[in-house]
Amino acid sequence: MLHWLFEYLDxxxxxxxxxxxxxxxxxxxxxxxxxLLIAIMVGKRVIRYLKRKQIGEDIRDxxxxxxxxxxxxxxxxxxxxxxxVLIPVLLFGDLSNIYIQLLLISTIWLGFIGGLDDYIKVxxxxxxxxxxxxxxxxxVGLGIIVGTTMWQSxxxxxxxxxxDKYTYTITDERSGDVVKYTEERVISTTPEKSTETSIPFFKxxxxxxxxxxxxxxxxxxxxxxxxxxxxxTAVSNGANLTDGIDGLLxxxxxxxxxxxxxxxxxxxxxxxSDYLNIMYIPGSGEMIVFAAAFxxxxxxxxxxxxxxxxxxxxxxxxxxxxxxIAVFALCIRKELLLPLLCGVFLxxxxxxxxxxxxxxxTKRKYGEGRRxxxxxxxxxxxxxxxxFETKIMMRFFIVSLLLSALTLVTLKIQ
Numbered sequence: 001m002l003h004w005l006f007e008y009l010d011x012x013x014x015x016x017x018x019x020x021x022x023x024x025x026x027x028x029x030x031x032x033x034x035x036l037l038i039a040i041m042v043g044k045r046v047i048r049y050l051k052r053k054q055i056g057e058d059i060r061d062x063x064x065x066x067x068x069x070x071x072x073x074x075x076x077x078x079x080x081x082x083x084x085v086l087i088p089v090l091l092f093g094d095l096s097n098i099y100i101q102l103l104l105i106s107t108i109w110l111g112f113i114g115g116l117d118d119y120i121k122v123x124x125x126x127x128x129x130x131x132x133x134x135x136x137x138x139x140v141g142l143g144i145i146v147g148t149t150m151w152q153s154x155x156x157x158x159x160x161x162x163x164d165k166y167t168y169t170i171t172d173e174r175s176g177d178v179v180k181y182t183e184e185r186v187i188s189t190t191p192e193k194s195t196e197t198s199i200p201f202f203k204x205x206x207x208x209x210x211x212x213x214x215x216x217x218x219x220x221x222x223x224x225x226x227x228x229x230x231x232x233t234a235v236s237n238g239a240n241l242t243d244g245i246d247g248l249l250x251x252x253x254x255x256x257x258x259x260x261x262x263x264x265x266x267x268x269x270x271x272x273s274d275y276l277n278i279m280y281i282p283g284s285g286e287m288i289v290f291a292a293a294f295x296x297x298x299x300x301x302x303x304x305x306x307x308x309x310x311x312x313x314x315x316x317x318x319x320x321x322x323x324x325i326a327v328f329a330l331c332i333r334k335e336l337l338l339p340l341l342c343g344v345f346l347x348x349x350x351x352x353x354x355x356x357x358x359x360x361x362t363k364r365k366y367g368e369g370r371r372x373x374x375x376x377x378x379x380x381x382x383x384x385x386x387x388f389e390t391k392i393m394m395r396f397f398i399v400s401l402l403l404s405a406l407t408l409v410t411l412k413i414q
Contacts, residue, residue: 024265028289031088032296039084039300043077047304047311050074073309076118077301078317082111084297089290097286098155099264099331102146103324109145110236110323113138114315121314129315139236139323143229146327150228151221157191158333159270159280191282195220197333198279200340200410206279207336231335232326238345239322241352241377245389246309248379250302251397252344253321254295255404259341260328261291262408267332276411284332294324307390341407344400351378 051074085107093100117130150156169180195209195217209227210220243249266272268285301317304310313321325342329335339346355376363369374384382392 024285024288027092028261028292031092031289032292034088034091035084035293035296036300038087039080039297040303042083043080043301043304043311046077046080047074050076050311073312075122075312075314076115076316077305077311078111078114078118078313078315078320080304080311081297081301081313081317082107082320084300085290085293088293088296092293093289094286097283098149098153099284099287100290102149102327102331103287103290105145106142106323106327107320109138109142110320111316114317114319117319118314118316135319136233139233139319140229142323142327143232144225146232146330147221147225147228150224150330151193155283156193157282158194158196159282160190160192195224196279197336200337200407227335228330231330231338232323234349235326235329235338235342235345236319236322238342238349239325240315240318241348242345242379243313243318244377245379245383245393246307247302247305248389248393248396249313249318249321250298250305251393252400253325254298254302255397255401256325256341257291257295257298257328259404259407260325260332260334261288261295263334264288264291264328264332266411278411279333281332287328287331291328307393337407337410340403340410343403344396348377348379351381352376 086104089100089104095101113130113135117135120126121129171177196206197209199207208220209223210217213219213223239249239253242252263278264284264287266276267278267281268283268287270280273280298321301313305313322345326335326338329338329341351373355371355373358372359369373381375381379389379392379396383389
């Protein structure tokens, strides 16, 4: 909204400095500062309100050290994250941008599903919360919305770059020799609807989903919708499983969001995208405003969520965080990078699947179930081994930083 106000004032008044609203860097910086302040200032009031209403977490005794002391800690803190994201984006983002619209819809959509789950747990006193099938239906619904929008929207295109050879000479100051150099430069681009996505680690290589469907573009887009459904469901559930220790999901997600913001900015800039040999996606640079607000909201929430947590985010926050990360990656055609970038989510989800599968297998074969881990997800395994949860959180955060750095390194490898 302020983006449009700055634009109006720049065109219709002589006030100095009004062009500042045109700069994504300024709006991203303003968004991250505002989101951080909102999370810290609003968070205190939300915690007081939830305590007054006795909206606390009902903790099951799983035999973990310090677990029962957390009983009664306010939950549904994901509301703080959602507010701290939405307000700065609505103020500083370009609301006509289709990618911003998709991210806003995703935030509200998954926030509602997660909030409904927390509401059933807290107010209806049903530990199971929202039936898992309804969660899946909600995630599938969002996948259909995102995939269909990517297919049908005229604003969502990938620009094919056209090159021409450029020759220039350099004179050596010492010898006086004239050396000729020839390089290719982008002279024009052509917008086209595409089902292409980036393949990490390989130069000049993309995966076009139409190749899988035998060149049929309509089938390719239907296949793409299935990919969107899978990515959103997998990442949001992976984030949900990671949320089990004070500050764990919040801290792990910050580097992921920042890397996605950097990739969006680079993809939306023709010079940078050409230099790094990545897909040029016009309009995607605007997403860095959302990424900045999202990162600020997470850091601000960590103010209260770090050990000992004064509030839990609940499914209101965890499903939303995972879903936003998935949609973000889909928008910038980097969904194949998610297993690396979101490696912590992947390991958490795999630890549960392997534990359950092995337990069922051994129960069927030996008559009693056996476990590979002391407890799943894997962060609880380390708790069972006696490692204090703040150390687990910091180590997982360091792993997430490492994976985020490796993700950025792929830009130079390809």
